[in-house]
Amino acid sequence: MTDVIVDERDFELTINGARVPVRGAAPGASLLQVLRDQLQLTGTKGACEEGECGSCSVLVDGVLMCSCLVMAASVTDTAITTIESVARPDGSFSDVQQAFVDCGAVQCGFCTPGLVMAVTDLLNQQPHADRETVREALAGNLCRCTGYGRILAAIDQVISQRAAQ
Amino acid sequence: MTDLQLPPRQRDVLGTSPTRPDAPAKVSGAFAFSSDLTADGAVWGATLRSPHPHARIVALDVSGALAIDGVRAVITAADVPGRNAYGLIESDQPVFADGIVRFVGEPVAAVAAADPTTCQRALDAIVVTYDVLPPLLDPEAAIDPGTASIHPHGNVVRHQRIVTGDPSVVGDVVVEGEYEIGMQDQAFLGLEAALAIPDPDGSGVELHVATQWLHEDRQQIAACLGLPEASVRLVLGGVGGAFGGREDISLQVHACLLALRVGRPVRMHYSRTESFLGHVHRHPARIWMRHHADRHGTLVNIEARFVFDGGAYASTSSAVLINAVTHTQGPYRCPNAVVDGYAVRTNHLPCGAMRGFGVVQACFAHESQMDRLAAACGIDPLDIRRRNAMVTGDVLITGQPVTSVAPVLRCIDETEALPLPTQPVGGDDHPFGRPGGAGLTSDAGNIVRGIGYAVSIKNLMYSEGFDDFSTARCTVDDGQVALKYATAEVGQGFVTIAEQIARSILGLDEVSSETIDTTVGSAGSTSASRQTWMSGGAVEGACRAVRDRLLSDIASERGVEPGRLEVHDCDVVDVVDGWRQPVREAVRGRSFSEEFIHRHRPTVRLNDLGQGECHTAFAFAAHRAVVDVDVDLGLVKVVQIATAQDIGRALNPMSVIGQIEGGVAQGLGLAVMEEIVQVDGVIRNPSFTDYLLPTIADMPPVEIAMIEEYEPESPLGAKGVGEPPTISSTPAIVAAIRDAISQAYPMARPLTRVPVRPHDIVDAISNSR
Ligand code: FES
Numbered sequence A: 001m002t003d004v005i006v007d008e009r010d011f012e013l014t015i016n017g018a019r020v021p022v023r024g025a026a027p028g029a030s031l032l033q034v035l036r037d038q039l040q041l042t043g044t045k046g047a048c049e050e051g052e053c054g055s056c057s058v059l060v061d062g063v064l065m066c067s068c069l070v071m072a073a074s075v076t077d078t079a080i081t082t083i084e085s086v087a088r089p090d091g092s093f094s095d096v097q098q099a100f101v102d103c104g105a106v107q108c109g110f111c112t113p114g115l116v117m118a119v120t121d122l123l124n125q126q127p128h129a130d131r132e133t134v135r136e137a138l139a140g141n142l143c144r145c146t147g148y149g150r151i152l153a154a155i156d157q158v159i160s161q162r163a164a165q
Numbered sequence B: 001m002t003d004l005q006l007p008p009r010q011r012d013v014l015g016t017s018p019t020r021p022d023a024p025a026k027v028s029g030a031f032a033f034s035s036d037l038t039a040d041g042a043v044w045g046a047t048l049r050s051p052h053p054h055a056r057i058v059a060l061d062v063s064g065a066l067a068i069d070g071v072r073a074v075i076t077a078a079d080v081p082g083r084n085a086y087g088l089i090e091s092d093q094p095v096f097a098d099g100i101v102r103f104v105g106e107p108v109a110a111v112a113a114a115d116p117t118t119c120q121r122a123l124d125a126i127v128v129t130y131d132v133l134p135p136l137l138d139p140e141a142a143i144d145p146g147t148a149s150i151h152p153h154g155n156v157v158r159h160q161r162i163v164t165g166d167p168s169v170v171g172d173v174v175v176e177g178e179y180e181i182g183m184q185d186q187a188f189l190g191l192e193a194a195l196a197i198p199d200p201d202g203s204g205v206e207l208h209v210a211t212q213w214l215h216e217d218r219q220q221i222a223a224c225l226g227l228p229e230a231s232v233r234l235v236l237g238g239v240g241g242a243f244g245g246r247e248d249i250s251l252q253v254h255a256c257l258l259a260l261r262v263g264r265p266v267r268m269h270y271s272r273t274e275s276f277l278g279h280v281h282r283h284p285a286r287i288w289m290r291h292h293a294d295r296h297g298t299l300v301n302i303e304a305r306f307v308f309d310g311g312a313y314a315s316t317s318s319a320v321l322i323n324a325v326t327h328t329q330g331p332y333r334c335p336n337a338v339v340d341g342y343a344v345r346t347n348h349l350p351c352g353a354m355r356g357f358g359v360v361q362a363c364f365a366h367e368s369q370m371d372r373l374a375a376a377c378g379i380d381p382l383d384i385r386r387r388n389a390m391v392t393g394d395v396l397i398t399g400q401p402v403t404s405v406a407p408v409l410r411c412i413d414e415t416e417a418l419p420l421p422t423q424p425v426g427g428d429d430h431p432f433g434r435p436g437g438a439g440l441t442s443d444a445g446n447i448v449r450g451i452g453y454a455v456s457i458k459n460l461m462y463s464e465g466f467d468d469f470s471t472a473r474c475t476v477d478d479g480q481v482a483l484k485y486a487t488a489e490v491g492q493g494f495v496t497i498a499e500q501i502a503r504s505i506l507g508l509d510e511v512s513s514e515t516i517d518t519t520v521g522s523a524g525s526t527s528a529s530r531q532t533w534m535s536g537g538a539v540e541g542a543c544r545a546v547r548d549r550l551l552s553d554i555a556s557e558r559g560v561e562p563g564r565l566e567v568h569d570c571d572v573v574d575v576v577d578g579w580r581q582p583v584r585e586a587v588r589g590r591s592f593s594e595e596f597i598h599r600h601r602p603t604v605r606l607n608d609l610g611q612g613e614c615h616t617a618f619a620f621a622a623h624r625a626v627v628d629v630d631v632d633l634g635l636v637k638v639v640q641i642a643t644a645q646d647i648g649r650a651l652n653p654m655s656v657i658g659q660i661e662g663g664v665a666q667g668l669g670l671a672v673m674e675e676i677v678q679v680d681g682v683i684r685n686p687s688f689t690d691y692l693l694p695t696i697a698d699m700p701p702v703e704i705a706m707i708e709e710y711e712p713e714s715p716l717g718a719k720g721v722g723e724p725p726t727i728s729s730t731p732a733i734v735a736a737i738r739d740a741i742s743q744a745y746p747m748a749r750p751l752t753r754v755p756v757r758p759h760d761i762v763d764a765i766s767n768s769r
């Protein structure tokens, strides 16, 4: 991370591989606010804006973070990855996205982008994560609709598909 | 006739589990939730709220806010052109407080400005001078006629008695208890959000909003705006969960008023803290019950008293109360009863609909009582429930016969038969497996495992004479099916079911749903477990009407009686001569459009003695909870939930499972985690840091048995499945905790409130060591 310039309103971010200018951000704006309000990247959601729900999850230099807790002007020298980049270049879904669709892991879908980010990151780090590891890793991603059962089923599907490859 | 060779395909008809049509957009971030919507030239709106539970507004000075650069409008009660009041049952809640504020969070003014930061500065610059009044916070005091009214409509929203049989009957065995249920929040993840777009000439407005009931919103909004309903158009913005919390108006009128005032689109979003203040909650309740049984455990009389704290405004309190009192007996026969129920106003946060709607509270009380009764009779808790289990044809304490399929015994038996967890007591070595989780790891040696059961009955759809209907239109054009309905998709999956219905009835596979808005008749609310039955019935009726027209056209062309033609799978078939043609070919070049309104059978309002067929249909469920408890620390880990649920017919098994698992999570939340805490009328935990929701680490596996007994009264044979999982899961968990405690401390006092907090467990065992 670079030096923090708190009042910076105009800066550049690297998002999903592209350098994008940000103009007129509110002083101290969070990365979540800048993504959604300045850059119209609304796939990243906010349900608490205090680090409790995980619906705003993004990768910053490959590290999963709550974008609501990251000041946008402090991550100008990082590579930011959002839900908009998870699908494959040809537009088809990643195996994690497809598993969420297939397994009924989506109801209202508000938690879904954050969970897709978190699950993608987890299974990249730990391809054979056991159930307790999964539960520990995802304890910061709230879902109010599903009770998490079908989300676990989706994760199981990805793990077994990858193991079979 | 050409013999079209179609590849064999899996058809997404009723009974299968197709993927949701909106899932691709939701997993890619492209789905437009109401908070994602914007429009050219849009400005932002925000709300100023009362800091006091009860106060007179002495002066309101908005000049400082108006002077801020970028502020476009500041509006107060004086700027409401129509009726400054709304409400689902009675219009008693002001759009903006007019002279008096009645709860912390009540809207006083709203601003529109270029951006959210400027909105906040404007709110800060509004000067309100309050004369603070003593708040009414005790619901019992609210019942007392001697207490000063906090609202012109009085403090008692509804009082309802039920008297049936001979209420003076005394049983051989009598048990009595007083129960308390805390205030629960729906805590949908997608916060309240709307985009209001004024008509260019200012004569009307289009509102994109996350809601449960577009037409009801429209009616209330139009009255407040002083506009004809036709000038107010509503479009469903993507809804991030609802659970009852979007049945009432929150920001709808404010957003429309601001948009009409500034002549530009207005976006309004609540923060999480504001959301806790801005929507209604589950009623906190105090319930006293006394159960009488003969020495074998057969119920002979129930006495009960309910007090529901509805907070400052009526919302649906009266209907919630009716649900509670009419479900006093639970899924059990009882010939005699006397019940007294009150829903009252206080200066607490307003309460209204939440999944389970009054029955959650009643079930916690009656199931706690059934366990006490079992203990007092020396009978197994399941056996006492079996002995009293209701069957179809039994008459409720309201005099209403249960005509629904009522497989209560099967619910109990099949729940009991589900496998118990294999996990050892105290879990494995992973700290997440223990009470208290990773942070407060219990000593494995202190952990006791308990098992508890609970059973529930829940009315489906609207009650007490409400004209409950849903509308749908089916259009077939050259083989493409388009469904139009105003049914709010809030996450439950109606969009999936609707398309399955069309495929099943029409034999066509290209089905889509049109925009959900007010350009078609009302679908009623997405609540009360009613949409699969009501809107499913409407979609089915519309599709049948199209099919009938198609078949009669073909019949007249072929010169046969229309009754000979049927749709079998994807073919039109003449059942007499065996002629068949794929529907896709048969509809080529034809178009049909039919609308259908589905109504359920009429209901009546309860009379003064609580008698009358006020409900339509019922669904049943049983839950078993297995918990590990560190009794000394008061920590609980729910290890497993098992449930057998009466669902009529699984139209989409994966959706049913999703509803059950999600509903159980909310029942678990109420059992051991979730409570809005108010002190002196001020909410103390309006955030996800302080209001705890079950995480993936808190949720145990859920073992499910779906009981499919076709419900003849339902258009598709299916019952609503959303609410029962939230109802009896809570008392089952508490019963399991009591079981664990009593193993360690046989003299412990029984737990009588939810959520069960660690200190409740510690209190229960104090003096019993
Ligand atoms: S919005 Fe960032 S964690 Fe909830």
Ligand code: FES
Binding pocket: A105, A106, A107, A108, A109, A110, A111, A112, A142, A143, A144, A145, A146, B189, B240, B241, B491
């Ligand atoms: S699907 Fe609604 S919050 Fe997860």
